[in-house]
Amino acid sequence: MLEPDLLGTKFTVPPVRSRLLKRSHLLTLLEQNRRVPLTLLSASAGFGKTTLLSAWASQYNGQVAWLALEEQDNDPMRFWAYVIAALRKAGAPVGAPAEALLHSSQSALLTGALTSLINELANLEQDIALILDDYHVIREQALHTSLQFMLEHRPPNLYLLLASRVDPALPLARLRARGQMLEIRETDLRLHTEEAGQFLRQVMGLTLTEEEIALLETRTEGWITGLQLAALSLRRHTDASAFIQAFTGSHRFILDYVQGEILELLPEDQQRFLLYASVPTRINAEICQALTGEAASQQALEGLERENLFLLPLDEERRWYRFHTLFREVLLARLQTSQPEQFLRLHREAALWYQRQGWAHEAIPHALATRDYVFVAELLGDCVERLSLQGELKTLLAWIKQLPTGVLREHPRLATSYLLIFNLLFPFSQQEQEEKTYLQQLQESVEQLLQSGNHTSLPAIEQDRLRKRLLILDTWKLAKKALSAGNMEQLSKVAEEMQHPELDDDALWQQHGLAPFAMSWRMAGNFPPMVTAIQKIRQRARIAQDRSQEVHILWGLIAAQIALGQLREAQDCCQDLQQLINSLKIPLPLAAYPTLFQAQLAYAWNQLDVAHRAARQAIDRTLPLQYMDILMGAYEVLVRVCIVQGDLTGAEQALSEMEQANQAAGIPLFRPWIEGLKAHLWLVQGNLAQAVGWAEHTPYRQEALTYSVYSRESTYLILARISLAQQNYPQALQLLAALLSSAERLSRAGSIISILAWQVAVLQASGARQEAKRVLSRLLTLAEPEGYTRVFLDAGEPMYQALQAWLATEQKLASPVLATYALDIFTAFARTPGETVVQPGTSLSSTTQTCPASPLLEPLTPREQEVLYLLAEGASNQVIAERLVVSLTTVKKHVGSLFLKLAADNRTHAVALARELSLL
Template sequence: MPGRQGAAPDRSAVVGAADVPGRKRLGLIERRDLVAALEHAADKRVTLISAPAGSGKTSLLRAWAERPVAHRRIAFLSVRPGQRDPQLFWLALLAAVRAAAGAGDAVEPPAAMPGFNAGAMMEKILSEITGSDGGFFLVIDDLHELGSAEAVEQLAALLAGLPPDVHVLLATRQDPPLRLHKLRLAGELAEVRAAQLRFTEAETRELLATSGVALPDRVAGMLHRRTEGWAAGLRLAVLSLTGHPDPEQFVAEFSGSHRTVAEYLIAEMLERQPPHVQRLLLLTSLLDRVNGELADLLTGAAGSERILLDLEDANAFVVSLDPGRSWFRYHHMFADLLRLELRRTCPQAVPELHRLAARWFAEHAQAVDAVRHLQAAGDWTEAARLLADHTVSLTLDGHAATVVALLRSFPDHVGEDSPDLALVHANAALHQYRLDEALAHLGIARSYAATAPADRRARLRMAIAALDLLLARLRGHFDAVSEQADALPSQATGRSTTEVALAGDLRALVLLNLGVSESWSLRLADSERHLSEGAALARGIGRPYLEVACLAHLGFASATHSLARARHQCEKALALAARYGWDTEAVIAPAQAAFAGTLVCTGEFGHAEQWLERARLVTRSEGEPGVRILVRLVSAMLAAARGRHREALAELAAAEEVQARMVGRHGLPARVSTWTAATQARLGMADLAWSTLAGLDGQDTALGEIRTAAAVIRLAERDPAGARRELRPVLDGDAPAHSLLTPVEARLLDALACRALGDDRAAGEAVEHALHLAEPDRLILPFAVTGAWALLETLPQTTSHAALVADILDAVHGNAPAPAGRPAAGPAEELSPSELRVLRYLPTNLTRPEIAAELSVSPNTVNTHIRRIYAKLGAGDRSSAVQRGRELRLLANGRT
């Protein structure tokens, strides 16, 4: 998407075994004993390296990882400063694992989304790890930067369930709350502390020699004692001593350790740097990460990238973040001290530096960094405006927790007075299902938008429309949807790349929420149009989450036209979700439930149960009510098809409970009520069934689904004539129907009524008509749930729908039809199309001349085809040919 991919990396640095951060640099020594100790420690399930800043944790991990060891894979992750979004942490970890396992280019890169299923993500990571050969090592550096308690808790669960050949190394400034005591008691935890990381006196001398600094042994020993072997202090001393005119005096004049030493040595080091290098280090120290272009902007000079590369090569506390060495960060302690020096020497420059950085990050689609720098500059109004503009996009990018953290960083008076932040609060509340709070904040934002400056008004209105529609979806307040349709934003043109990107996000989100709301209101033609447009737009702007979300709802929206079309839409959505690793996320639940519904309708009950279970797993109790109702309804349909009417009734009652908590009227509860009434009647609760129908809104009473439910009750009351009167408007086409099932069910109920009245001929005609209506979509459910399948075994079979009859009987007897495209082992020689047509008449009672008449061919031609059919199927008679045809799934129309 234009403007979406900024130049700065947005996630933690992730690399595989072949590309561990950093590279061989000057002034480093091989701490063989320490690396060997870590090698031994890494055999434990978990190794914890816990020590203060500057202790050499990252250098130790780098040295260990660079050792050539056969059959070892290392996934390396450095947690980015201030990482608060658990999803982004886990996605970065998954990317690191895939890179180490060699699967990075073979699969779609992991993508962020508004929701997050941590359990599924951990299973995915473990699956990737266990699928690789040899020992697997997962290294997480700077774990103290992980500011999400949720992510830490999830990491603890991952550590508790590691496979035997997987080892984890954690580097942190303080012990994390990971419940490691159990591993410690079990002897599965190795610990490396600050004392073990300290340089020995011998290592200190080696470091000096490697760096070209010549000191007498007495002075080198003094340096070791003064620094107490602290790695960062020694490195700073070496940098200061290089080229110093009086090294002995330098060592003699400073004392103390850690911060005191660091402050002294950093001043020494800075003073020895050329002025332009000092300026670059100080002015860019307030950045978490820097590249050449950004450094040039802040310093007002060119050539910054070359300086950063040279500093990294000189081991001057500068580390590259990417293989191309275009982005860098300073050692955390080094950056802290540089910032102190910047505030001491030129405090007046700090706000303007933050503003310059904010402008650069905003122009490069890095809104989080831009907002943070505006906040640091004290530009609260501009920070609020920028956060409001980007809040929807940031949420789509998986930064919901970061948005909340940014909100909390505003002073109280800004939070109260800023109408921009009302929009941000509303968005955050919606994604935490605090719907009343979201409604109140949207009211404030709407009032502000009416009087906002012209250049902001359109964007605010788009954002408010998107969130209004989402609120309507979650509250079930669909009466307001048609009012929002007029606010549908147009495509943005003629503005900046970032503005076009933001407008595209908002328009796609509006189309999604509008289409879903229309779907649940049963305005299905409008829904299909808006969801299709939303999916196309999302695909064009690089928003796979929105594309999957639109496609996931299209299956239900298109089901009234064609079951095959609905199934195709569901399969398309499911395939795209699987491609992005979202097959266990709530976003795909509508497609899973709708797909299960199509399978129930076609009698593939076992297959339907599998998909329905997936939908149940990803449908949370606080999730979207429309999806939860759909899952319950499909579950009830499946139970009813299997004759488990009490189970079906329980599912329908659960669906009604969801509806009762909704503000408005959902389109599905009318179907729920008709299924409830019919199920109650089948359980002998006729009076209760009538009460259920009586509770429906007046506008529903003319629906075909109501008339068929009433007919079921009449039949349960042994009133077949009354049932036929109820069905007459449906049979005549005067009662509108929302479902493809209704016309078929009405014919079957009419057949049952005719049979009860003793009119077998009329019953047969009604069954034949039902088969004709069911044939295009292979609708089996109405035959199963009404019990009319029994008529297929008792009435004379003169039907031309023999294949469908076979499938119906297979389904109700427990032999579910095989899914299309999965035939059993075929005959020795394939049947020709003409032979297949003849074969499909063999299950009927038609004679050979009658089959010839149906096909408009001569009886001799039919005889020839039958002989060839017998030979190819290895059958000796008509009955065995039919049986073999069923086994091979050759009887269904359209199959070969």
């Protein structure tokens, strides 16, 4: 995962100038910031807000995180990436989990990212002050909301200081009423007569009388920039008194005054340097040379700083500078008025210089300033891949939309990228008519280009690429429509009919081109094409040695393998995924997928303690992030384990948490899943009437009889179990037959095994014992290679009876492997003394006891046990390799396997869990 392009000068505290007006009373006031969550410095430009904060930061005895904000920081991902970088620069080791969520295209994960960041900050021992300078440039409401969230939930060791020209869109009145805000405003920042005298004499080096100082202070109203401008002019006047008498006017007058009294008195070459160098917001010698042609640009910059010509250093090395904002505005206004052709040329040169550095956030605004949108489109085409890898999709979306429709028609790659990004960021949004029309026009323009004869200039390979992009976009439309409407039949049709195209494209399409197909395939349960597509992408990633991309697709492959009943392969891939996560230090939520899969595999193999621990761990790690794909799967395992272990209170609690998480996320797709688990719990509690009442009024029964969708399969199985509990065997068998037909058609062996288990139970309970034995033989044959256990036990007393009958008549006819497997399953049904009679269709959860199971998914091998002992001693991988006389790669493989089997995050966690399980 690439880091975004972050300029170090933005989170570097501006150095304090040697000749600085000391404002002790304001510094003392700022020291009170530890008493309140927010300190606000709000005043017009030129009142010394930044200078005051940098002076305070230089004497603060805690950690100071500084961030100078710009227009480009209105992207939430970029804004918070900079905040995290600033916190790290200050010495706070935080932000890895939050960054993972910021890189996600799901905007809903922003709150989760902030929750993670706040929790990490709360664990720091030292106080930290976060200073956001120039906050007035932030206009994105999502950022105001997210900053308010941080304020409301901030840890007690975090203090926020904002400098802004306008009051920020935060609940200031509420904070003020509660005494939770310290305010420093324009009246506080104005220089009084004594301070004005110190500034003019000590900082600007002028010799003035008290009367002259008082007059200047009155004329400028204590505005420090006005005093500085006046002082620069005074240096060039022999009669100071006459100048001061004539010096009058508003701030606007003073800005106009700069041109005549400062710029025109400078040498022509220095004027030219100032005007040309004012185009970028930050400058160094290299970009100044590119813009001005001045080979001695570094010396020129240092000279301007010595002359106090409003040039402020941004680092201690004096490499990067910026002009005072108002002074730069004057320079730009003069440049645009006097040399309009140079104004556009310089913006173009600045854009090209930044593009060569790989700094898209600086290049594109300069390109846009040229108003040459073809030029902008060309630059955007060069940075789509990099910014998409960095997760800055919202920034890309905003930039591309600034291009006129006519330009986008001539750049179909950008048009299609805009459409894909929009789908990724707003997959289920209700669009305004204007937005719908715009999106439709964009896609139609690409379609028309390919259909007409105007595409002859496009190479054949480019035409093919665009057609494949359009196919992906069409699939998005169909999948979104089906999911939003809850039309599972249509979704199944999409999944079956659409073939994922082979993509030779940029990173944006390589990473996300599979998304609509995978979404359709997964929800419809059509996993074979999903596995094929992922395996091909995985192979390409391996050839390209792109291990990061392999992580991003491997979890989807494992989910498909489990659904296809390939538990052993899933376990192997899970181990590969865990090793990649460990070696690449992949953060949450991806880092939690192996834990979820461990829980699901452990439940299938009846390793209940491991399943419970892994499910709980997956929930704890992803609940703050509201990552629903992992949360829902982990909650399902937790509910089922609690039911099996007889902890019905725990099952109710887990179900309640599951429902609350889904309500907060607002995802209707999980609703049937949750309802089915509730009905399952009612059956176990003996509340058959409530379960029947739900079954009679749910719309899912009729859907299951006409077509089956994987996302609701567990709900349909609960309906069959309710029919079994009612002894309505024909209805149960009819439903199961419909489910089996669908699963067989899509070769979904995991589903087939579950359905066959309940067919055995229904047939046995109904008295069709010969048919039950026949189905059981098929079930045992399918389940044995993968070691399924729990699926038999969950089917309850009827399954126990069917196994007993099968062993009595079929055991000798079956293969030794299958006979041993059936006997092992039967043994797991061993009853406790005094067991009550189990009614047909009920679970043996609370009335049977499974044989003591190993605490691990698989027992440790002798070599893994040796590695575990050495880990407990604190040995490094290299030391372990030397002690065991094996390669370092082999050691890493054994360590990864240990982490997987123990469901551990790291070495310390693995050793602690091993001690709990008496493995050490």
